[in-house]
Amino acid sequence: MNNDLVLIDEPHFIIDMMYARTNNMVGQAVYQDIGFGNQAYLVKAAAEKLFSLIPLLEKYHYKMRICDAYRPPEAHNRLLEIIPIEGFFAKDYQKSNHCHGTAVDVCLTDFEGNNLLYPTEIDAYEKQYQEQVLKGDFAAFQKHLIKARHDYQGASVEAIKNREFLKDLMESHGFEAIPHEWWHYNLKGWQHYPVID
Ligand SMILES: [Zn+2]
Numbered sequence: 178m179n180n181d182l183v184l185i186d187e188p189h190f191i192i193d194m195m196y197a198r199t200n201n202m203v204g205q206a207v208y209q210d211i212g213f214g215n216q217a218y219l220v221k222a223a224a225e226k227l228f229s230l231i232p233l234l235e236k237y238h239y240k241m242r243i244c245d246a247y248r249p250p251e252a253h254n255r256l257l258e259i260i261p262i263e264g265f266f267a268k269d270y271q272k273s274n275h276c277h278g279t280a281v282d283v284c285l286t287d288f289e290g291n292n293l294l295y296p297t298e299i300d301a302y303e304k305q306y307q308e309q310v311l312k313g314d315f316a317a318f319q320k321h322l323i324k325a326r327h328d329y330q331g332a333s334v335e336a337i338k339n340r341e342f343l344k345d346l347m348e349s350h351g352f353e354a355i356p357h358e359w360w361h362y363n364l365k366g367w368q369h370y371p372v373i374d
Pocket residue numbers: 245275280281282360361362
């Protein structure tokens with residue numbers, strides 16, 4: 178097992194780390210604030226699995242947007258402080274696969290980098306919910322999070338088709354989905370990798 182981090186720097190992947198910008202659910206560029214910036218790192222095995230997607234991305238004329246990958250524990254603690262909703266950020270950075278370098282938050286885009294349609298944005302981000310959450314009002318956002326689930330069937334046919342296509346693609350290339358966030362994928366075998374600080 179190799180837990181060195183590898184930088185994802187390849188033209189089929191659009192690096193758009195959401196916590197390095199302010200239009201995210203926490204409203205702060207946390208990754209910039211801690212000096213991490215807009216960089217996507219993963220453990221070598223996970224990076225290799227992502228790179229194994231390139232022939233299929235070519236075939237379908239897609240790119241992949243990466244909105245989170247390795248997350249420094251310090252950043253996780255700040256995110257959790259801002260949004261302490263059960264199940265949104267892991268209660269303990271030890272339990273976040275992002276802090277182990279074994280998780281990615283992704284969606285597919287067209288070749289120009291426009292996101293395909295999904296049931297929600299990544300992180301279920303919407304400005305109105307961000308504003309409510311930052312005032313400490315979590316109820317409406319928590320209700321909205323139902324739409325982030327893989328079993329949510331209320332979205333358009335196209336959005337559901339795209340969500341399922343992404344899931345098939347990731348699960349056939351060494352990743353596993355989690356039920357409550359359509360954009361989040363863990364490397365299979367993540368249990369063997371430690372937190373990286
Ligand atoms: Zn995630």
